[in-house]
Amino acid sequence: MHRAAPRYRIRLEHVVMGAAVAALAVLVVLPIGSLILGSLLGEEGLGLGHYAEVLTGRLYVSALKNSLVLGAWTGLISLLIGVVLAFAVSRTDVPGKRLLQITASLSYLSPPFLTAIAFVYLFSPNAGLVNVFAREVLGLPWLHFNIFSMTGLVLVTVLHTFPYVYLLASSALQSVDASYEEAAQILGASKFRTALSITAPLVAPAILSGTLLAFVNAIALFGSQAIIGLPGRIVTLPTRIYALFDYPPEYGLASALSLVFVVITVVALYLQRAFLARRSFVTLAGKGARPQLMQLGAWRWALFSFGVLVFLVAIVAPYATLIAVSISKSWGLDFWKGLTLAHYKFILFDYNVTQRAILNSLMLATAAACLAVALGAVIGWIDLRTTLPGRRLIDYASLIPLGLPGIVVAVALIQFWLRMPIALYGTLAILLLAYVGRYIPLSVRAANASLRQVDPSLEESAQILGARWSTIMREVTLPLIRPGLFAGWLLVFVPVIQELSASILLFSSGSITLAVAVFNLYETGYVEPVAALAIINMIIIGCAILLANKLGGGGIAQRTTGQGAAA
Amino acid sequence: MAGISIKGLSKRFGTGETAFAALSELDLEIENNQFVTLLGPSGCGKTTTLRLIAGYLVPDAGTIHADERLLSAPGNVVPPEERGMGMVFQNYAVWPHKTVYENVVFGLKLRKVPAAAARRKVEEALALVNLTGLESRFPNELSGGQQQRVALARSLVVEPGILLLDEPLSNLDAKLRERMRSELKQLQRRTGITFVYVTHDQAEALALSDKVAVMHGGRLQQYGTPREVYERPANRIVADFMGLMNLLPGKVIAARNGTGSIALPGGLRLDVALPDGTAEGDAVEVVVRPENIRLRSGNGSLAQATISDRTFLGNLSEYYATLPTGEVLRVQTHPLQQFAPGESVAIDIDAAQCSVFRQEVESIS
Numbered sequence: 044m045h046r047a048a049p050r051y052r053i054r055l056e057h058v059v060m061g062a063a064v065a066a067l068a069v070l071v072v073l074p075i076g077s078l079i080l081g082s083l084l085g086e087e088g089l090g091l092g093h094y095a096e097v098l099t100g101r102l103y104v105s106a107l108k109n110s111l112v113l114g115a116w117t118g119l120i121s122l123l124i125g126v127v128l129a130f131a132v133s134r135t136d137v138p139g140k141r142l143l144q145i146t147a148s149l150s151y152l153s154p155p156f157l158t159a160i161a162f163v164y165l166f167s168p169n170a171g172l173v174n175v176f177a178r179e180v181l182g183l184p185w186l187h188f189n190i191f192s193m194t195g196l197v198l199v200t201v202l203h204t205f206p207y208v209y210l211l212a213s214s215a216l217q218s219v220d221a222s223y224e225e226a227a228q229i230l231g232a233s234k235f236r237t238a239l240s241i242t243a244p245l246v247a248p249a250i251l252s253g254t255l256l257a258f259v260n261a262i263a264l265f266g267s268q269a270i271i272g273l274p275g276r277i278v279t280l281p282t283r284i285y286a287l288f289d290y291p292p293e294y295g296l297a298s299a300l301s302l303v304f305v306v307i308t309v310v311a312l313y314l315q316r317a318f319l320a321r322r323s324f325v326t327l328a329g330k331g332a333r334p335q336l337m338q339l340g341a342w343r344w345a346l347f348s349f350g351v352l353v354f355l356v357a358i359v360a361p362y363a364t365l366i367a368v369s370i371s372k373s374w375g376l377d378f379w380k381g382l383t384l385a386h387y388k389f390i391l392f393d394y395n396v397t398q399r400a401i402l403n404s405l406m407l408a409t410a411a412a413c414l415a416v417a418l419g420a421v422i423g424w425i426d427l428r429t430t431l432p433g434r435r436l437i438d439y440a441s442l443i444p445l446g447l448p449g450i451v452v453a454v455a456l457i458q459f460w461l462r463m464p465i466a467l468y469g470t471l472a473i474l475l476l477a478y479v480g481r482y483i484p485l486s487v488r489a490a491n492a493s494l495r496q497v498d499p500s501l502e503e504s505a506q507i508l509g510a511r512w513s514t515i516m517r518e519v520t521l522p523l524i525r526p527g528l529f530a531g532w533l534l535v536f537v538p539v540i541q542e543l544s545a546s547i548l549l550f551s552s553g554s555i556t557l558a559v560a561v562f563n564l565y566e567t568g569y570v571e572p573v574a575a576l577a578i579i580n581m582i583i584i585g586c587a588i589l590l591a592n593k594l595g596g597g598g599i600a601q602r603t604t605g606q607g608a609a610a
Numbered sequence: 611m612a613g614i615s616i617k618g619l620s621k622r623f624g625t626g627e628t629a630f631a632a633l634s635e636l637d638l639e640i641e642n643n644q645f646v647t648l649l650g651p652s653g654c655g656k657t658t659t660l661r662l663i664a665g666y667l668v669p670d671a672g673t674i675h676a677d678e679r680l681l682s683a684p685g686n687v688v689p690p691e692e693r694g695m696g697m698v699f700q701n702y703a704v705w706p707h708k709t710v711y712e713n714v715v716f717g718l719k720l721r722k723v724p725a726a727a728a729r730r731k732v733e734e735a736l737a738l739v740n741l742t743g744l745e746s747r748f749p750n751e752l753s754g755g756q757q758q759r760v761a762l763a764r765s766l767v768v769e770p771g772i773l774l775l776d777e778p779l780s781n782l783d784a785k786l787r788e789r790m791r792s793e794l795k796q797l798q799r800r801t802g803i804t805f806v807y808v809t810h811d812q813a814e815a816l817a818l819s820d821k822v823a824v825m826h827g828g829r830l831q832q833y834g835t836p837r838e839v840y841e842r843p844a845n846r847i848v849a850d851f852m853g854l855m856n857l858l859p860g861k862v863i864a865a866r867n868g869t870g871s872i873a874l875p876g877g878l879r880l881d882v883a884l885p886d887g888t889a890e891g892d893a894v895e896v897v898v899r900p901e902n903i904r905l906r907s908g909n910g911s912l913a914q915a916t917i918s919d920r921t922f923l924g925n926l927s928e929y930y931a932t933l934p935t936g937e938v939l940r941v942q943t944h945p946l947q948q949f950a951p952g953e954s955v956a957i958d959i960d961a962a963q964c965s966v967f968r969q970e971v972e973s974i975s
Contacts, residue, residue, distance in 0.1 A: 498703065500700075501703050503666060504697060507691070507697040507765075508716060508717035508764070509721065510716075510720055511691055518705075523706070
C-alpha cells in the first residue's frame with residue numbers, strides 16, 4: 044500500500060473509449076474523407092473536373108433546380124400547415140386537439156415512400172382509383188389529378204415534413220411565458236396586436252428553424268422522389284445520384300454531386316441552428332402561467348375542419364388505400380368484390396425474397412439501434428465526463444451525419460469500402476455501417492441529454508467507495524440513463540426499419556431489406572403484395588414503439604427524475 | 611484513521627486567457643482523528659482542495675500524502691477508488707434507483723464482505739445515523755435530512771480513514787442544519803475518523819472543528835483552532851470573514867517591544883500588541899468586534915459617541931454609535947442594556963480583543 048501508483052495504466056475505460064473513437068472514424072470520418080477524395084480524383088489525377096461537370100451539365104443542373112424547387116415549396120406549405128395546427132393546438136379552444144396531435148406524430152412516423160405508393164394507387168393518371176372513378180363513374184374526365192408531377196411530389200412530401208414545423212412551433216408557443224403577453228395586454232394592446240408584436244417575434248425563430256428542417260428532409264427523400272418524380276420525368280439530386288450508379292457507375296461524378304448536395308443541406312442546417320439559438324429567450328421564461336386559450340367561437344369549427352382534412356389526407360387516405368389494396372384480389376374500381384389475405388400469405392410464407400427482407404430488416408434495425416445506442420452512450424460520456432483533449436471534436440464528428448442525405452451516406456461508404464481490402468459491398472455489414480453511421484447523431488443526442496440529468500457526484504460517490512469504471516457504469520450510470528437509452532434505441536430503430544435512401548445503393552439480393560423489397564416489388568408492378576408488405580412494415584414500427592415504451596418507461600423513469608440532479 | 615500532509619499544492623483551471631489559479635501553493639498538515647474545516651467564500655479554493663484530496667483532480671504542482679503514502683503528485687495520482695476514503699456530497703448523491711439498504715451496502719459489496727456481516731454492518735451504520743427501519747425506502751421517499759444521513763451511512767459503513775464532506779449541510783433548512791451539525795461532531799468523536807469538512811459558513815466551522823483553514827483567492831490565509839482564527843485573525847481578510855467587525859483607522863503614537871499605543875478617531879486610545887515591524891507614526895487598521903465594545907450612559911473620561919440607530923435582535927441589541935469625527939461603530943450589547951437614539955454614551959473598547967494590521971496599500975478583497 045505504500046508504493047506510489049504507476050504512472051500510467053491501461054484500463055477498461057480507455058479501451059472502450061478508444062474503440063468508440065475508432066468506430067466513429069470508420070463510420071463517419073473515413074467515408075467522408077473517401078467521398079471528398081473520390082470527388083476530386085479524375086482520370087488525370089486530382090482536379091475539380093467532376094465539380095465542373097455537375098455544376099454545368101444540363102442533367103445535373105436540372106436535378107439541382109428540381110430539388111431546390113421541391114424543397115422550397117415543401118418548406119413553405121409545411122410552414123403553413125404546421126403553424127396553423129400548432130397555433131390551434133397550443134393557443135385556441137379548437138376541439139379534437141388529441142386528433143391533431145396524433146395526426147402530426149403519425150405523419151412524422153409514416154415512411155414517406157409508402158405514402159407515395161398509396162397516392163400513386165389513388166392518383167396515377169390512368170389507373171389511379173380516384174381518377175378512374177371520376178372518368179368512368181362520374182363521367183367527368185377533367186376532374187383529374189396527375190400525381191406524377193411536381194405538385195404531386197410536393198403534396199406527398201409535405202405530408203411527411205409538416206410535423207417538423209408543427210413540433211417546433213407548438214413547443215415554442217407553449218414555452219412563451221404568458222406574462223409576456225399579459226404585460227402587453229395590460230398596457231392596452233389588443234389580442235391581435237399582442238400576437239403580432241409579442242408572440243410572433245418570440246416564436247418566429249423556432250418556426251423558421253422547423254421550416255428549414257422540413258426543407259432539408261424533403262430534398263433528401265429518395266423513395267418518394269423515385270416513385271413519383273421519375274415517372275413524371277422530374278429528376279432530383281437523390282434520383283440523379285442513383286442513376287449515376289447504373290452501369291457503368293460514375294463514382295467520381297456521384298461523389299461530386301453528393302458533396303454539392305451536402306453543401307445545400309449543411310447551409311440549411313447551419314441557418315436552422317442559428318435560428319434555433321435565437322430561440323433561447325423563449326425557454327428562459329420562468330414558470331409563469333400557461334397562456335390563455337383564445338376563444339374562437341364559430342371559427343373553431345373551421346380550424347377543426349382543416350385539422351380533419353389534414354388527418355384524412357395524411358393518415359386516412361394512405362393507410363386506408365394500402366389496407367384496401369393489400370386485401371383486394373386486384374386493385375381497381377370493384378376491388379371490394381374479392382377480399383383476400385393471399386397477399387399477406389404470399390409475402391410472409393411463400394416468397395423468399397420478402398421473407399428474407401423482413402428478417403434482414405429486423406436484424407439490421409435491432410443491431411443498428413443497439414450499436415448506435417452503445418456508441419452514443421460512450422461518446423456522450425466522453426464529452427461530458429472526461430477531460431480528454433479533443434472530446435469536443437468527437438462530439439462534432441458524431442453530428443456530421445445530420446448533414447448527410449441517406450444516399451450520400453451510401454455513396455461515401457461505397458467510395459470508402461471499395462478502396463479497402465475487405466469486400467463489404469453488398470453484405471449486411473455495409474448496411475449496418477450505413478445505418479449506425481447515419482443515425483448515430485440521434486443516439487448521441489439521446490445519451491447526452493440523459494447523462495446531463497445525472498449529476499457527476501452520483502458517479503463520484505461510487506468511485507470514492509472503491510468502485511471501478513465498469514462497476515460504476517453497471518451499477519450507477521447505465522441504470523440511471525436507461526430511459527434515455529431506450530428512447531435513443533427507438534429513435535434509431537424506427538427510421539432504420541423503413542430506411543430506403545441509403546439501402547437502395549448498398550443492398551444485394553442476399554442483403555435485401557424491407558424498404559428495398561417494397562420499392563423493388565413496386566417497380567416490378569406487384570401492386571397488392573407491395574401494399575401488404577407496407578402494412579407489415581407499419582406493424583413492425585408500431586410494435587417497436589410499444590415495446591420501447593414498456594421497457595424504457597415505468598417506475599424507473601419516475602424514480603430517477605425524482606432527484607439526483609440537485610445543486 | 612489517517613493524517614493528511616499537503617505540500618505546495620497548486621491547481622489551475624482553463625487554458626490561455628481564461629486560466630485561473632484555483633489553488634496556489636497550499637501547505638496543510640491534517641492530523642489523525644481531527645475535524646478540520648476548509649472555510650472560505652465561494653471560489654476560494656476549498657472545494658478544489660477537497661477534490662484534490664479525493665483524487666478527482668490532478669494537481670499541477672505539489673503533493674498529497676496520507677500517512678506517508680503518496681496519493682497525488684502532478685501526473686501521478688492514485689485514483690479515488692483506491693484511496694479508501696469516504697465522501698459526502700453537497701447534493702447527497704444518494705443513488706435514486708437503489709433503496710437505502712442498497713445504497714449503504716454498495717461499498718461493502720465492493721469489498722466482498724460476506725452477506726451476513728454486510729447486513730449487520732449496514733444496520734449498525736443506519737443506527738449510527740438514526741435511520742433504522744428505512745432500509746427498503748427509495749431516496750425520493752425520504753426527506754433531505756434523511757437522504758443526507760443515507761449518504762453519511764454509506765460513507766461510514768466502509769470505515770474509511772478519512773471522510774471528506776463537501777458542504778453537506780447547505781441544502782438543509784436552518785433547524786435541521788443545526789441538529790445535523792451536532793450529530794456530525796459526535797459522529798467524528800465517536801468514530802475517530804479524520805474529517806475534512808468544506809463550508810462557507812463560519813459559524814459551522816467554529817462549532818465543529820478542531821482546526822479551521824481559512825482560504826481566500828486560492829490561498830490559505832490562516833490555519834488554527836476556531837478560537838485562534840476568531841480572536842487572533844492573521845489578516846484583515848480572515849478578520850472580515852470570521853464575523854462582524856468594525857474597521858478603524860489608527861495611528862501608532864508609541865511603540866516598544868511589540869506593544870504600543872494607538873490613537874483612534876474620536877479620541878479613543880488603545881494599548882495593544884503591534885504587528886512586527888510597526889514603528890511610531892505608522893498608519894494601522896484596528897479590527898474591533900461589536901461584542902467587544904461597551905457602552906455606558908452619560909459622560910466620563912472615556913471617548914464619547916452618539917447613538918444613531920438601534921436594532922433589537924432578541925438575544926442581543928445592536929447599536930450604531932457615531933463618533934464625533936463621523937465614524938460609525940457597530941456595537942452589540944445585552945438586550946437589557948438600553949439606550950435611546952440620540953443619547954450620548956461613553957465608549958470603552960476591550961483592547962485585548964482587538965487586532966491591529968498595518969495599513970494595506972491596496973485592499974485585497
